[in-house]
Amino acid sequence: xxxRRGPYFCGIDAAMDVVSGKWKSLILWELAEHGVxxxxxxxxxxxxxSEKMLVQQLRELEEDGLVHREVFPxxxxxxxxxxxxxxxxxxxALAPLGEWGVERMRRIGAEKVVYxx
Amino acid sequence: xxxRRGPYFCGIDAAMDVVSGKWKSLILWELAEHGVxxxxxxxxxxxxxSEKMLVQQLRELEEDGLVHREVFPxxxxxxxxxxxxxxxxxxxALAPLGEWGVERMRRIGAEKVVYxx
DNA sequence: AGGGGTGCTCACCAAAAGGTGGGTACTGCA
DNA sequence: TGCAGTACCCACCTTTTGGTGAGCACCCCT
Numbered sequence: 447x448x449x450r451r452g453p454y455f456c457g458i459d460a461a462m463d464v465v466s467g468k469w470k471s472l473i474l475w476e477l478a479e480h481g482v483x484x485x486x487x488x489x490x491x492x493x494x495x496s497e498k499m500l501v502q503q504l505r506e507l508e509e510d511g512l513v514h515r516e517v518f519p520x521x522x523x524x525x526x527x528x529x530x531x532x533x534x535x536x537x538x539a540l541a542p543l544g545e546w547g548v549e550r551m552r553r554i555g556a557e558k559v560v561y562x563x
Numbered sequence: 564x565x566x567r568r569g570p571y572f573c574g575i576d577a578a579m580d581v582v583s584g585k586w587k588s589l590i591l592w593e594l595a596e597h598g599v600x601x602x603x604x605x606x607x608x609x610x611x612x613s614e615k616m617l618v619q620q621l622r623e624l625e626e627d628g629l630v631h632r633e634v635f636p637x638x639x640x641x642x643x644x645x646x647x648x649x650x651x652x653x654x655x656a657l658a659p660l661g662e663w664g665v666e667r668m669r670r671i672g673a674e675k676v677v678y679x680x
Numbered sequence: 681a682g683g684g685g686t687g688c689t690c691a692c693c694a695a696a697a698g699g700t701g702g703g704t705a706c707t708g709c710a
Numbered sequence: 711t712g713c714a715g716t717a718c719c720c721a722c723c724t725t726t727t728g729g730t731g732a733g734c735a736c737c738c739c740t
Contacts, residue, residue, distance in 0.1 A: 452673030454664070455609075458588045458657055460673060461664030466583060468728070471575045485687055492572075496729060501688065521736050522686030532667075539663035540575055546656035547571070547578030550649075556569030556577060585698070602717055613699060618718060638706050639716030682740080689734070697726070704719070710712080 448509035461539070464510050469495050469503045471540065474529070477513065478537045482528045493559065512536055565626035578656070581627050586612050586620045588657065591646070594630065595654045599645045610676065629653055 454460040465471055469492060476491045477483055483491070489500055504527060507513040512533035518524040529537065551558070571577040582588055586609060593608045594600055600608070606617055621644060624630040629650035635641040646654065668675070 451671060452668070453676045454668055454673055455589050455676045456592060457661040457664030457666075457668065458592060459664065459676075460668045461660045462582075462588050464664075464667070465579075471579050472572050475573065475575060486685090497688070498690095498730085499728065502728090517687095520686085522738090523688075523736080525687060536663055539659040542656040542659055543578045543582075544574040546653055547574030547576065547581075549574075550581065551569070551571055551574065551577045554568060556571055559570045559572045559576075603715085614718070615700085615720095616698065619698090634717095637716085639708095640706080640718075642717060684739075685737080687735100690732080691730105692732100693728105693730080695726100695728075697724100699724075700722085702720080702722100705717100707715080709714075 448506040461536075464512065465536070465540070467503050467506065469499055470507060473500075473503060473507060474512065474533060474537055474540070475544075477527060477529045477533070482526050484524065484526055488527065507533070565623040578653075581629065582653070582657070584620050584623065586616055587624060590617075590620060590624060591629065591650060591654055591657070592661075594644060594646045594650070599643050601641065601643055605644065624650070 449463045451463075452460070454463065465474070472492055472495075473488065476488055480487070480491075485500070485504075488504075489495060489497065492500070504513060504515065508515050511530055514528050514530050514533075516526045516528075518526070550556070566580040568580075569577070571580065582591070589609055590605065593605055597604070597608075602617070602621075605621075606612060606614065609617070621630060621632065625632050628647055631645050631647050631650075633643045633645075635643070667673070
């Protein structure tokens with residue numbers, strides 16, 4: 447079930463609707479950083495995400511037009527994900543929020559998830 | 564239960580943690596528009612929110628340092644809410660996202676919540 | 681046979697989020 | 711008495727979100 451598509455109070459309501467979900471913003475950022483990613487690559491880049499959750503949130507992002515999913519007729523299966531134009535512009539809009547969050551982490555001494563990419 | 568305070572993957576993770584909640588971003592915007600609001604004013608400005616939800620999310624916003632709550636020693640009770648500096652800077656960081664959302668609403672033809680302020 | 685790899689699906693469940701319908705205390709007014 | 715206003719609290723419940731543990735199909739290698 448992707449975003450509810452209204453009614454919305456305002457723009458922020460609509461945007462939050464599209465980007466809410468535990469893993470969505472992180473998926474968007476992973477794709478922004480790497481351009482094109484395959485399923486397993488995304489999973490390795492997001493420690494702690496289950497395959498089920500990854501599939502689910504990728505499907506929703508796709509339905510909302512933020513992520514492009516390309517299936518190659520190969521065996522074993524090969525599926526690639528990348529940001530759409532809309533996804534790119536969303537990430538740009540999220541950048542100030544990300545900076546605000548970095549500042550907040552510094553201020554409250556929050557820990558950073560540690561992993562070896 | 565306010566934001567989880569880490570560990571976070573990145574800044575956006577930390578920011579989303581603080582702002583997620585059905586009514587939080589709308590509360591932030593209501594306070595940004597009006598400066599200082601009393602409980603009932605906030606409630607009237609957010610059609611559909613229950614008192615319980617409003618209290619809950621205000622308390623969390625307060626705990627996270629985004630909203631300032633001032634209790635006046637009066638009867639009937641008088642409590643005022645306003646954005647903290649941090650809340651103000653968060654709203655500034657949310658502005659590009661709000662614009663992105665407005666654009667999205669236009670594009671998908673989403674309805675806008677209609678109410679008489 | 682086993683293992684590795686690819687990208688998923690399904691059934692079921694736990695936890696979290698959101699909501700409903702009571703209620704409180706106090707004041708003022710009809 | 712009733713109603714209105716102020717700002718909440720509590721118990722209980724429903725809905726949504728997130729997760730677990732199976733499983734699938736196909737290929738390759740030891």
